[in-house]
Each structure stands twice: as structure tokens, then as C-alpha cells.
Amino acid sequence: xxxxxxxxxxxxxxxxxxxxxxxxxxxxxxxxxxxxxxxxxxxxxxxxxxxxxxxxxxxxxxxxxxxxxxxxxxxxxxxxxxxxxxxxxxxxxxxxxxxxxxxxxxxxxxxxxxx
Amino acid sequence: xxxxxxxxxxxxxxxxxxxxxxxxxxxxxxxxxxxxxxxxxxxxxxxxxxxxxxxxxxxxxxxxxxxxxxxxxxxxxxxxxxxxxxxxxxxxxxxxxxxxxxxxxxxxxxxx
Numbered sequence: 738x739x740x741x742x743x744x745x746x747x748x749x750x751x752x753x754x755x756x757x758x759x760x761x762x763x764x765x766x767x768x769x770x771x772x773x774x775x776x777x778x779x780x781x782x783x784x785x786x787x788x789x790x791x792x793x794x795x796x797x798x799x800x801x802x803x804x805x806x807x808x809x810x811x812x813x814x815x816x817x818x819x820x821x822x823x824x825x826x827x828x829x830x831x832x833x834x835x836x837x838x839x840x841x842x843x844x845x846x847x848x849x850x851x852x
Numbered sequence: 853x854x855x856x857x858x859x860x861x862x863x864x865x866x867x868x869x870x871x872x873x874x875x876x877x878x879x880x881x882x883x884x885x886x887x888x889x890x891x892x893x894x895x896x897x898x899x900x901x902x903x904x905x906x907x908x909x910x911x912x913x914x915x916x917x918x919x920x921x922x923x924x925x926x927x928x929x930x931x932x933x934x935x936x937x938x939x940x941x942x943x944x945x946x947x948x949x950x951x952x953x954x955x956x957x958x959x960x961x962x963x964x
Contacts, residue, residue: 741895780896780942780954782951785951827896844895845894846893
């Protein structure tokens, strides 16, 4: 089944404890992206990647890191999480190297709570 | 001011009614316009995609883009309880098509 998977789905952690949210897609997509979703603010892009080893900042990159060493994986790293990073996180992928295809396939989401 | 404005609702309609959703935007460079549907506890899924101005119809769904007014709409005809979801508009420009700008989403409930 073609899909984007994220792990973990739910995570409660404490301020300052480094964490990684994994994202993997099995569709051989070039483009991958991370979003956070907050009430009243919609989806905001954190980072995106056009291809392996090519990443760039989105609208809200502060406090996050990413890497794209393999085409299928795009982990999101929070080096020192803070309570304002409590949010619902989505990973997405697209078959083209740009978002203009519109067809972004989203993962199921990761609910992160930082206390 | 946000780049994309969308009334969050919520919107509650009886089954069979027409649902009308809309977004306004400020960036005149936007050329690609999308509507995503998001069910509770799920990721968004693409519902409609249009390029530049005009209308697009797909079954019970119609998307309209009016670039002169910087206004896009989604209409759902003969709404069903299964249409109950949050609908998000999204858009991007040709020069920066790696970046999608989303509206906040409108929550719709269709009552049986």
C-alpha cells in the first residue's frame, strides 16, 4: 500500500530532551515536507526537501532540524524541545520536485506534547 | 495579516444542502489552488486542484478561482454526513512552488 508513515503517533516529553520523529514514504517521491498544525493557524511548513541531500526552510523552521540522506526518509529532529513546540505534526510527500503538483500525500500525524 | 484567510466556522448544514466554503489571499503570485479534506485524527487528503482562474467540477464538488478578487471557493452539492470534515484551502506560486500556504481550515458538519 502506498503510504507515508510517521512514528511515533503520540509523544509526551519534557523540555530540553532531544527527540526525533521519523517519516518514511514508499512511493519513491522526490519531494517531502514537514508541517505543524495548530488551532486557528492551519498548516505551517517547517522544512521541505526537493531531493536527497537538498533541504530548505519553510515558514517556521526555528527549533527544528531535518536531514534527507535517503529518498524515502525525512526525519524531524527537535534538539531541545520547548512547550511552544507542542503541536500536531504532519509529514507529506509529492511525486514531483515541487509543490505545484498539489498532490501532497500526508502521513497520519504525530501529536507532540512538551511539558 | 495572514497570507491566506479562511473562516474557521464551524459550519453545520442538513443533509442534502449545498456547502459553500471560501478563502481569500493576498499574494497575487499564487497560481496553484487546492482544497484538502481532513477527517478527524487523519492527515489531509487532496480533494480538488486548479491552476490559475476558472472552475473545476468533480462529481458533487466544484472549485472556483477568481484571481481578480483573490478569492477561491469550494461548493459541495447534495452534502452527505460523510462530508463532515475540516476543509483546508492551499495555494502556491510558480516561482516558489515548493511552498504551500494553507488556510486555517473550515470545520463542516452535515447533519443526517
